[in-house]
Amino acid sequence: MNPSFVLNIFVTVIFAIVLYFILPILASDMPNQLSAAIGVLVGGLLVPALSKLFSSSNLSNDKDESSEVSTLYVGNLPYRADEEAVQEHFEQQGSVVSVRLMKDRRTGKRKGYGFVEMHPKGADKAIKNLNDSTFQERTLKVRLAKEKIEEE
Structure with a gap:
């Protein structure tokens, strides 16, 4: 209760x-x-x-940092990268809440981008340190994700 x-x-x-x-x-x-x-x-x-x-x-x-989450867009991911590897890479910058890697619905293959949810301080640090950095031989593009706009 x-x-x-x-x-x-x-x-x-x-x-x-x-x-x-x-x-x-x-x-x-x-x-x-x-x-x-x-x-x-x-x-x-x-x-x-x-x-x-x-x-x-x-x-x-008392706005607790644990209740706030920033969503990062991560582009140019290697197709062989999985959620666990991306999470380990981003956790070096701060606490990761979740990782979602996008897949093609028809083929099930990864699309090379995804979203990482982090606490705001870690997200800022990740953008600063991981944008244009190399991850599994690919140059990552990391930025704040745009808000999803629902159509009526």
Whole structure:
């Protein structure tokens, strides 16, 4: 179960219990079931809103490099190169998240280009150090990949 979901349930129950005892004191003609229902309603509405507020402020303050990924286009790859060899080559520059080498759908043969996903610092270093460098007797072309534009 998601920890934030469990926390939301816990705080909602606390609100319900507190309002179950406090509302009848404030409004003596209010039945206990109504005060508990109001507590659950208030807790159920406030807690998710507050948790979103706090979690989004924490994310913007503590942007973790591990959550950000840059995609690199790698061109002029040797046709015999596989994902593992490309990953080993790029890991010298930084942490590699994934490697995808493009293949012809019909023949299954590699097309000589692919994409490497890396953390931004490693990606910048890879562009600087690996563009126009030699890999398995081929001169690589490394740059940031263009965003894929989906047609409607």
